[in-house]
Amino acid sequence: MADTAPTARAMGVLHGRIVGFDDYILHLPAKRTLDCASAVVVPGFGDSHNHMAWFGQSLAELDLSGCRTLDELYDAVSRFALDLPEDAWVVGSGYDDTVMGGHPHRSGLDQSAAGRPIWLKHRSGHMCAVNTEVLERTGIADGSVAAPEGGKIVRDADGPTGLLEEQAQKLVTAMVVPYPVTDLTDAIGAASAVYASEGLTHVVEAGIGSGWIGRSPVELAAYVEARRRGVLKTRVQLMAASDALHPLQSNSADGITFGLDLGIASGFGDDHVRLGAMKIFIDGSLIGRTAAVTEPFCDHGHGTGSFQLSLEELTQRIVDAHCSGWNVAAHAIGDAAVDLALDAFAAAQQKLPRPDARHRVEHAGMVRPDQLSRFASLRITPVPQPHFLFEVGDTMAAAVGTEREPWVYRHKSFLDLGVRVPGSSDRPVASGAPLLGMQSMVTRRTSGGTTLGPQERVDAETALRAYTVDAAWTAGEEDRRGTLESGKLADFVFLSAHPAEVPPDGIGEITVLATVLEGSCVFGQDYLNELLATHHTTVQSPSHLERQKG
Template structure:
């Protein structure tokens, strides 16, 4: 009998399987990218061969690799390469933009991202007049990606005047009808369309940069929430294919195709079986409404600080129904961006209608964000088998703003993570990066603490335990992409995707989780990231 020797053995650790029995092991044997065996150290000796690498974990904790179930890898990489405008005043943003402009040709676009006017310590607004001294065209995306500020030169190049209107978008205007430079939702596309197009090389550079940061944070898989969202083209899928085939991409990608590009698929049924363990397409992604912070999320009740506003919809009811029915009938999983309770209700009604017309037993349709819900909507998600995909980090980053703009009934259901969990909805953990920090540990901290930037605790009854929060970033996130048989838990035969964290991690408080650093990231049995040791070996 030929003996099976492992490629790698991890021993002397606490290997937390996150399986249904929540088993813990001391050691793991890995072979050919998968988990060969789990057990105690005596068992592992059976798999040691002449070429087996043995790694002493020194008591550290091993978890299944983190899966971010909703992020934007192109946007994230792009932002890592452009100007971070997450400052506490508009004058600091002006300084950063001015500095870049001084180093650039006057016709070169200056691109920034990440501003959040609610964090400004001064009242000076950010609009086209903020940048009157700068000749270059300027485009700065708000942290939420649903609003941007541009200067007069950019408005001019895009042909935006007092008469310009766009369906599904808002061009903010002053009392005299002149555009202020604030563009919301589809209005941003008017400027993006005149900006220099992205090349394959630049798109590749973005993905490689994001990939590098993801593995440093223990992320082994991501769900790409809308191919085409960043560049407006299917070049994005081509670039991911090329990088994956060239082995330049570590993280595994489950991609959603933006509904605008659905026609490219020609009705081919790709769900769950197109691609491989490293890159596959399984979902169609569409937007129903906007954001809570920007007060464009569609609500059943008006916003507390603007009683005339209940948000906006991206499509007419008929368009939404057509898009959902077409994708559902073709056999796809459907992932819909819906933040407000009115948007969520609308989408659940359309899912129900599609399922009645074309029954499917295991569709796993998703509500991306599912920010403001109600008891009846949670029950309907359960009845229909719909998966919510929340971002716990938004509670930390935006909770103070939500408290200001939402009335009490809506406020009581913001990211109802514990209610989702207890209802058996199996919510999938995610970041929506670059909207917020992509670190899963930051997300787990936010789920455990529900603490806002101003140290308020937002609905403490919705806190998750450490184990529950981890489960959303592992087993539940794997299930949300039909991957529970190959990842999300550490079991024999599954992919050897793991993250190594400090000893006793499973006893950590929220604050300790927040300050934790990833020690090692393993994808397919290969160490793709290892934190440098601060001490010198003698």
């Protein structure tokens, strides 16, 4: 839809594609017509950074997000364990030490589930707590196993506390992965059903195949199987974890020295399951104070976080992947990590100019003023998570202090420099409903009622654009989705109201009435059934917001 026609009264769909609007299609015969009355139709939402299999698995795990004290957590573990077989693991996720006043200790966990192995994942995903049974099985308890590079086994006067940070988590995951493809397929299907109910038609899975984030070396097969079984209700672009890539032999003229076998790289696949960027972890998390920062945090021991690997190895992986044709997604939260990512991207482009590359900095949690222009000049896309501001904004503010608070999860500052900012969630680290994310972009309000970085607020139209137009562009798929235009995929969402036509605090309360993927309903069939055999559909699109950007 052109700038001069941002809205339409009718939209035609044929064979999964949009074929036209208003007078162009109203005279044509239609198999079905819908009159959605006061509802609004917008392009399907995209989430540029989520963890789909992880979230799907968490739906069957003990949910610890509501625990406000350690005693509540220990009690929840005890109750959950009662319904498990004697030899089953107790697996929980979503606990927040900043809310409970500390991390679970192995001694408390030992009393909660007599003898069973207990594995509790922090909400950030960058640390976990385990009991003595797990410490013994991994070899941590007797000191026979040390933390791998980029990881930490936390200890007190009595030995390991049970807290494992960053790469040290692999000591636990090594005992449970790889998960069966069947289990992963079920988890993906469960997650996809939730996503469809929230209006999501496309998501980017931020790391599969290897490392502490991967579920299986053959994880891609689970997404293919989910599609084959018909349970994948969302288009998915998959990031390959950097640990899954390896040196390759090819003709010297090809320059492909690093990647996956057969030369598979970013872009391989189809409109439903496609391979995206290489995902590389540079640092840790701001929530856990393991993000790499140039100046110490204001709490938690006043440390400066850590890097996942040596600076040389991180840089080399980024340069090698770039030169081998990959887009690169660099997880960088602290400003020191952002420095490394930007330096590595600059080195990569100097070695082999690729003006069409769409490299990204995942999270970009702390970006100094002097770093903003480098994003623009290097054509790097930041991928922040706006709803972090609501869910963990208060603890982030405490970590960075008043002086650095304006640097946290920026948005408008990037837009002012012509840099696109797509919408994303990092689910299950935070709630993933796109409308909640849009609300946080507009208000930047924390759960404690503080407005964090008010100068970075954007209007509702811009927020909607982030989850549609800019999410599609960041994935390199702006020619197929992101706007409602003739020839594009018929992915759209029926809403009870337009985000720009409700109060800012009400955006998250807008109801998703139905979600349509490639012309087929994947959520809200009952709603659409009520509309059948009536007249035409009213549509609105943020396509008029589309601007030419670098």
